[in-house]
Amino acid sequence: MEKGLFFSPTPFTPPTTEEDRLSWLRLIRSSRVGPTTFHRLLGEHGSAAAALEALPRVAQAAGVKDYSPCPEGVARAEMAAARRAGARMVCFGSPHYPPDLADLPDAPPVLWLIGDAALLHRPMVALVGARNASSLGLRMARRLAAELAEAGIAVVSGLARGIDAAAHEAALSGGTVAVQAGGVDVVYPLENTALTHTIGTRGARISEQPMGLEPQARHFPQRNRIVSGIALGVVVVEAAERSGSLITAKNALDQGREVMAVPGHPVDARAAGCNRLIREGAVLVRGAEDVIEALGPALAAARANRGAAPMATAPEPRRPLGHLAEVAGAVLRGRRTTAPGVPPGPPPRPAAETAALHRAILDRLGAAPLAEDQLIRDLALPAAAVAPELVMLELDGAIERAPGGLLSRVQDHAAAPRD
Numbered sequence: 001m002e003k004g005l006f007f008s009p010t011p012f013t014p015p016t017t018e019e020d021r022l023s024w025l026r027l028i029r030s031s032r033v034g035p036t037t038f039h040r041l042l043g044e045h046g047s048a049a050a051a052l053e054a055l056p057r058v059a060q061a062a063g064v065k066d067y068s069p070c071p072e073g074v075a076r077a078e079m080a081a082a083r084r085a086g087a088r089m090v091c092f093g094s095p096h097y098p099p100d101l102a103d104l105p106d107a108p109p110v111l112w113l114i115g116d117a118a119l120l121h122r123p124m125v126a127l128v129g130a131r132n133a134s135s136l137g138l139r140m141a142r143r144l145a146a147e148l149a150e151a152g153i154a155v156v157s158g159l160a161r162g163i164d165a166a167a168h169e170a171a172l173s174g175g176t177v178a179v180q181a182g183g184v185d186v187v188y189p190l191e192n193t194a195l196t197h198t199i200g201t202r203g204a205r206i207s208e209q210p211m212g213l214e215p216q217a218r219h220f221p222q223r224n225r226i227v228s229g230i231a232l233g234v235v236v237v238e239a240a241e242r243s244g245s246l247i248t249a250k251n252a253l254d255q256g257r258e259v260m261a262v263p264g265h266p267v268d269a270r271a272a273g274c275n276r277l278i279r280e281g282a283v284l285v286r287g288a289e290d291v292i293e294a295l296g297p298a299l300a301a302a303r304a305n306r307g308a309a310p311m312a313t314a315p316e317p318r319r320p321l322g323h324l325a326e327v328a329g330a331v332l333r334g335r336r337t338t339a340p341g342v343p344p345g346p347p348p349r350p351a352a353e354t355a356a357l358h359r360a361i362l363d364r365l366g367a368a369p370l371a372e373d374q375l376i377r378d379l380a381l382p383a384a385a386v387a388p389e390l391v392m393l394e395l396d397g398a399i400e401r402a403p404g405g406l407l408s409r410v411q412d413h414a415a416a417p418r419d
Contacts, residue, residue: 013093014092014094014097015048015091020048021089022072022076023047023049025070025079025110026048026052026070027041027052027070028109029070030052030069031070032059032064033055035106035107035108035109036106039092039107041055041058042109052069055069056069081185082112082185087112087184089110089112089113090110090117091109092108096113096120097111099121101229101230103229104229108208108226110208111208112183112207112208114184114185114200114205114206115199115202115205116202119176119177119203120177120206122153122154123154123302123306124155124177124232125153125154125233125291125295126157126228126234126248126252127141127145127148127157127167127235127237128157128163128164128234128235128239128248128249129237129238130162130163130237130238130239130240130243130270131160131161131162132270132363133162133270133363134238134270134366134368134370135364135365135378136264136370137238137262137264137366138166138378140237141170141238143170143288144235144262144288144291145166145168145169145176147287148171148174148288148291149171149174149175149176150174151288152303153174153175154175154177155168155170155175155176156176156178156230157179158180158181159179159180159195159205160189165195167237172198172203176204177204177206177230178196178204179207180215181209181220182207182209182215182219183207183212184207184209185212186214186215206226208222209222220244224251225255227251228248228249228252228255229255231252233257233259233291234248234249234257234260235291236249236262236273236274236282238274239271239273240270240272242273243273249277260290261274261282261285262274263275264366265367266367268368268411271368354389357379357381357389358393358398360379361389364378364379365408366409369407369408370407371406371407373405390407398410
């Protein structure tokens with residue numbers, strides 16, 4: 001915490017009793033009290049209980065009439081909801097509070113935690129990016145997350161669809177922290193229900209918001225400052241020019257964190273934000289080794305101070321699925337309609353399913369060419385089911401084929417529906 005944030009000579013101590021924690025929760029949940037005001041009040045009055053008692057006078061002096069702090073019953077109900085959800089209260093200054101987050105002048109006074117508290121003291125790197133990510137973007141997020149986790153670095157993100165979800169999934173075995181925009185007991189978006197529960201048992205989920213709060217648009221910038229503030233640096237994997245990920249990058253810059261970005265194809269709108277960050281001085285990231293090198297002394301200091309495990313070597317890259325590419329190529333050339341030894345495919349799917357598959361294909365393709373076998377693997381569908389639809393999209397002018405089995409999306413073609 002910055003010097004001078006607390007104005008009282010009274011030594012700061014985190015709450016140690018249930019009544020102290022109740023007072024902290026009441027104070028931060030009181031109207032017009034945000035994190036910065038909370039810390040100022042605590043410094044001026046010495047305790048949350050004293051600050052609560054002084055709040056009506058402070059409000060009246062500011063011209064606010066009939067002010068009442070958060071009622072005790074409201075705070076007790078939130079604490080009861082936390083117990084039912086298996087969440088723990090982590091207060092600023094307590095042993096479990098993330099050390100890098102504590103440096104911020106607007107550090108959340110109270111965090112709710114579900115999962116492994118030890119992860120909050122691991123060196124962390126944030127991976128953020130587009131919700132409607134391309135296949136290449138998702139692959140890069142998974143690779144970076146897996147390699148960073150293997151190197152003993154916890155991966156933090158915002159549990160959104162797209163890049164966030166891919167990063168969390170890939171880092172589960174090594175450690176991942178999800179910062180939620182709503183209550184820590186609220187699943188959002190619903191498609192990440194299974195992932196949310198898995199992170200709660202194998203990683204950690206945190207939120208500064210009240211239990212049960214459904215996230216609204218205004219909550220996401222607040223979450224983003226925690227995503228960047230809890231980490232040593234932020235890597236933007238894929239982002240458009242006007243993207244919430246760029247807000248996270250700006251937060252990181254303001255907080256003194258390292259800002260890094262993965263470059264993309266110049267004409268792919270989903271890479272425009274990353275390319276601009278690099279042009280403006282962000283570190284260009286090709287792999288986890290670039291991230292580790294950029295963090296340098298900060299990472300070494302974090303490891304030394306927190307007793308982190310020594311860095312492991314990055315995992316070997318996955319082997320290409322040559323046989324799958326051969327099968328897909330043969331299908332497109334018309335030599336066969338199924339792979340050897342595989343019975344004929346199912347009858348034609350309904351139009352709605354075909355349209356959904358077309359959208360899924362277009363969502364995973366961008367201006368940068370993608371190997372056809374990788375696309376098929378990303379879709380998790382048989383080659384015989386995907387290949388005819390690729391032909392249809394090619395005839396429709398939605399995708400282009402290049403030598404070597406590479407596919408790209410035609411940029412001026414009507415975009416698939418977005419989130």
